[in-house]
Amino acid sequence: MAGTLTxxxxxxxxxxRPVPAAVRxxxxxxxxxxxxxxxxxxxxxxxxxxxxxxxxDAATATSERxxxxxxxxxxxxxxxxxxxxxxxxWDWMTGLPTGDLGTSAxxxxxxxxxxxxxxxxxLLGGLALLVTLVVSVALGCWAAARPGGGIDRTVSASxxxxxxxxxxxxxxALVLVFALWTDWLPAVTLTDADGSPASWRMLVLPVLALxxxxxxxxxxxxxxxxADEAKAPHIETAVLDGLPRHRILTHHLLPGALPTVAxxxxxxxxxxxxxxxxxxxxxxxPGIGSVLAGAVTDRDSPVIAGVVAVTGAVITGVLLLxxxxxxxxxxxxx
Amino acid sequence: MTALTAPPETPxxxxxxxxxxxxxxxxxxxxxxxxxxxxxxxxAPHAIDAPVVAPYAEAGGEAPLGGDQLGRDVLSxxxxxxxxxxxxxxxxxxLVTAIAAVLxxxxxxxxxxxxxxxxxxxxxxxxxxxxxxxxxxxxxxxxGRLAVVTASVVLGVxxxxxxxxxxxxxxxxxxxxEAAAVGGERLGHLVVRExxxxxxxxxxxxxxxxxxxxVYLVATAGFLQVGPQPPAADWxxxxxxxxxxxxxxxxxxxxxxxxxxxxxxxVNLAAAALVPPxxxxxxxxx
Numbered sequence: 001m002a003g004t005l006t007x008x009x010x011x012x013x014x015x016x017r018p019v020p021a022a023v024r025x026x027x028x029x030x031x032x033x034x035x036x037x038x039x040x041x042x043x044x045x046x047x048x049x050x051x052x053x054x055x056x057d058a059a060t061a062t063s064e065r066x067x068x069x070x071x072x073x074x075x076x077x078x079x080x081x082x083x084x085x086x087x088x089x090w091d092w093m094t095g096l097p098t099g100d101l102g103t104s105a106x107x108x109x110x111x112x113x114x115x116x117x118x119x120x121x122x123l124l125g126g127l128a129l130l131v132t133l134v135v136s137v138a139l140g141c142w143a144a145a146r147p148g149g150g151i152d153r154t155v156s157a158s159x160x161x162x163x164x165x166x167x168x169x170x171x172x173a174l175v176l177v178f179a180l181w182t183d184w185l186p187a188v189t190l191t192d193a194d195g196s197p198a199s200w201r202m203l204v205l206p207v208l209a210l211x212x213x214x215x216x217x218x219x220x221x222x223x224x225x226x227a228d229e230a231k232a233p234h235i236e237t238a239v240l241d242g243l244p245r246h247r248i249l250t251h252h253l254l255p256g257a258l259p260t261v262a263x264x265x266x267x268x269x270x271x272x273x274x275x276x277x278x279x280x281x282x283x284x285x286p287g288i289g290s291v292l293a294g295a296v297t298d299r300d301s302p303v304i305a306g307v308v309a310v311t312g313a314v315i316t317g318v319l320l321l322x323x324x325x326x327x328x329x330x331x332x333x334x
Numbered sequence: 335m336t337a338l339t340a341p342p343e344t345p346x347x348x349x350x351x352x353x354x355x356x357x358x359x360x361x362x363x364x365x366x367x368x369x370x371x372x373x374x375x376x377x378a379p380h381a382i383d384a385p386v387v388a389p390y391a392e393a394g395g396e397a398p399l400g401g402d403q404l405g406r407d408v409l410s411x412x413x414x415x416x417x418x419x420x421x422x423x424x425x426x427x428x429l430v431t432a433i434a435a436v437l438x439x440x441x442x443x444x445x446x447x448x449x450x451x452x453x454x455x456x457x458x459x460x461x462x463x464x465x466x467x468x469x470x471x472x473x474x475x476x477x478g479r480l481a482v483v484t485a486s487v488v489l490g491v492x493x494x495x496x497x498x499x500x501x502x503x504x505x506x507x508x509x510x511x512e513a514a515a516v517g518g519e520r521l522g523h524l525v526v527r528e529x530x531x532x533x534x535x536x537x538x539x540x541x542x543x544x545x546x547x548x549v550y551l552v553a554t555a556g557f558l559q560v561g562p563q564p565p566a567a568d569w570x571x572x573x574x575x576x577x578x579x580x581x582x583x584x585x586x587x588x589x590x591x592x593x594x595x596x597x598x599x600x601v602n603l604a605a606a607a608l609v610p611p612x613x614x615x616x617x618x619x620x
Contacts, residue, residue: 039453043460047469054474054481164546164602165595168557168573172580172591180581267459274462278554282577292468296559301473308469312460319459 032323040316041093047308048092051301057081058105058302079103079302101306105298110306113291116195118310121280121287123196125272127203128210132272133265135215140222141249147227156223163216167275171209171282178205189285197285206283210275214268221264225257232256259326266315266322273311360607363600368424371416371597378410382567390582400583402576412589415567416597418479419556423548426483430490430548431541437491438498439529442506443521448499455492463489463547464554471560482561486551494540501536505529535608542605549601553594569594 051057059076076082080091080103092102101110143155162170179187189202197203229235230253238248280289288307295303380386385405386396393400399408441448458466463486470485471477477484505511511528519528530537555561556570564571569590576586 039457040460042453042457046457047461050469051473054470054477056473056475060475160602160606161599164550164598166550166553166557166570166598168554168570169591169595169598172573172577172587173595175580176584176588180584270459270462274464277464277468278557281558281574292558295472296468299472299475301469304465304468304472308461308465311462311465315460315462 028327029324032327033320036316036320036323040312043312044093044096044309045089047305047312048089051305052085052089056299056301058300078107079105096309101309102302104295104303104306105300110303113303114288114306114310117287117291120196120285121273121276121289122314124203124206124210124280124285124287125269125276127207128214128272128276129265129269131207131211132214132218132268135211136218136222137254137261139215139219140226141254143219143223144226144230144253145245145249147230152223155219159216159219159223161216163213163220165213165216167209167213167278168282170212171205171279174205174209175282187283189283191286195286202283202285206279206285209279209282210272213275214271217271218261218264218268222257222261225260225264226253228260229253229256255329258329262322262325262329266319269318270311270315273314357607361604364597364604367597367600368420371420371593374413374416378407378413380407380410382406382411382414383565390576390579390586392583393585399585399589402572402583402586403579408572408583408586408589411567411572412569412593415569415572415590416593418562418566418568419549419552419570419594420597422479422483422552422561423545426486426490426548426552427541427545429483429487430494430544431537433487433491434494434498434540435530435533435537436525437495439502439506439525439533440521441495441499442502442529443511443515443524451492451495451499455496458489458492461489463551464558467551467555468558468560471555479561482552482555486548489551490544490547494544497540498533498536501533502529505532539605539609542601542608546598546602546605549594549598553598 057076058079059072059081073082080088095102099111101114104110104113139155139159143152146152175187178185185204186199186202187205189206190198192198235248235252238252243252276287277289277292279285280287281293284290292304292307294300380397383406385401386407387401387405389401389403389405391397391401391405397407397409399412402408402411437447437451441451461469466489467482467485470488471481474481506529511524514524514528552561553570556568557574559571559574562568562571564575572590573587573594576583576590580587
């Protein structure tokens with residue numbers, strides 16, 4: 001509150017003193033990074049607690065029928081489950097920054113299991129994020145051009161409609177239309193020798209299946225952010241000055257809506273990475289989805305804990321970017 | 335600082351006009367579909383676990399929508415396969431709304447708790463809900479449906495509390511709540527008698543939004559094979575099981591997909607209609 005009241009004064013005074021402003025920016029950035037890292041650390045501790053406190057552990061989950069208690073104890077020792085909780089917690093938390101994601105129920109290092117599939121999943125999720133960003137900003141602007149008009153109502157209604165669709169339902173529809181009935185795109189991902197998708201055409205349907213619900217979500221956010229921004233006095237001035245509509249949009253409306261849009265897109269990152277697990281299963285895409293499908297069969301909790309740790313780190317990175325975009329767009333006013 | 339004198343939600347009560355009718359019309363499809371899913375198992379013409387035709391048989395004759403991977407009647411399984419999804423999702427939505435209502439009202443009255451909930455929501459933002467469900471169900475192999483419900487509730491509550499706390503803040507700052515607090519009423523009385531009755535519209539909208547989110551999560555859990563186990567009939571599991579035969583009998587995949595798609599769409603339509611006009615932006619807090 002006090003900041004907005006005296007907002008004009010420090011801005012004017014910061015001109016002749018550039019060094020303190022730079023220091024302040026650096027301190028602010030360091031604070032944002034530290035806060036995000038702390039949240040990530042809390043998540044990792046919570047993941048350990050969840051695996052630990054819920055009934056059942058990796059050794060019993062993979063046990064076969066007729067196994068004796070001694071066999072079970074031996075495997076527990078092999079997986080390190082017989083050591084004290086505090087020690088294992090310390091190993092888990094200190095191992096993560098060095099890339100040690102723990103050991104799967106089958107005794108393999110989780111980091112090794114994810115080394116090849118995870119980059120493929122990041123490619124899929126990254127492309128879907130890009131498509132989501134471009135399409136939802138375009139649709140949001142298109143709808144906002146004539147508020148309450150036919151286009152606005154159509155775009156807003158369809159966006160609301162598709163945002164709740166599970167990715168696998170979208171995927172089935174896409175496969176039926178584009179692969180089985182028209183035969184335009186492949187329904188199954190084939191991999192080449194190094195385990196990555198053999199052709200870009202195999203990425204089209206998985207990316208679309210992931211992006212469609214998120215486009216619905218983010219189009220609504222862009223549309224709402226633009227509507228909020230349009231109420232600002234400087235927009236009214238620009239309209240009264242007779243500036244062209246598209247110039248108002250690109251130079252006045254969008255920059256103001258940028259922080260909200262960035263936050264919305266960042267929120268979608270988690271949905272996209274979670275949805276990727278589902279979509280990869282349908283298209284046989286060589287990502288973490290196939291690793292997790294195996295983990296489901298084995299009830300392999302260390303694998304999912306490792307996947308959660310890595311995705312948590314990726315989402316932290318994207319949220320940090322969104323924080324910085326917000327700080328930059330608001331010109332250090334926050 | 336912000337002493338609101340006007341009670342937040344009264345005008346909608348008197349107006350029984352076209353606005354209310356429009357809301358009712360948009361809620362109706364969701365109610366019909368939910369009722370159909372609940373009654374479905376009684377309408378199924380065949381047993382859901384016995385083969386009727388050849389595997390992936392084409393539609394017609396005994397099986398109007400053809401057969402699935404084992405030759406079981408797709409129509410019967412689609413009719414039977416929605417009840418558990420709907421019941422589980424309703425349970426999750428009710429639990430999340432109830433817990434969030436109480437915690438949200440307390441957060442508005444006691445800001446210290448509000449800050450804890452905010453931080454929890456910040457942490458959970460790093461955990462994709464689908465992975466969260468997998469984490470809980472794999473760490474708790476014998477949990478079954480309880481594990482899915484627990485995970486969905488834990489993952490949903492912080493955001494829901496945030497929404498309720500936001501709506502409860504002006505109520506908590508109002509004169510009559512302050513008067514009751516100064517008069518020595520206990521926290522429980524303040525929450526149940528003073529704050530929550532004024533949040534009916536918000537809570538109804540929240541319930542709709544949580545139902546949408548729960549249908550998504552419970553269906554995805556089913557698809558990832560951590561929900562209902564074979565031979566149970568479940569829409570999401572049917573899509574997974576029959577995807578190999580999509581060329582032979584497209585209905586075996588298309589019918590359950592259409593069912594989930596329609597349920598998600600209609601429930602979402604209903605939830606959007608229930609959101610009070612002033613709170614439209616709260617939808618983004620799903």
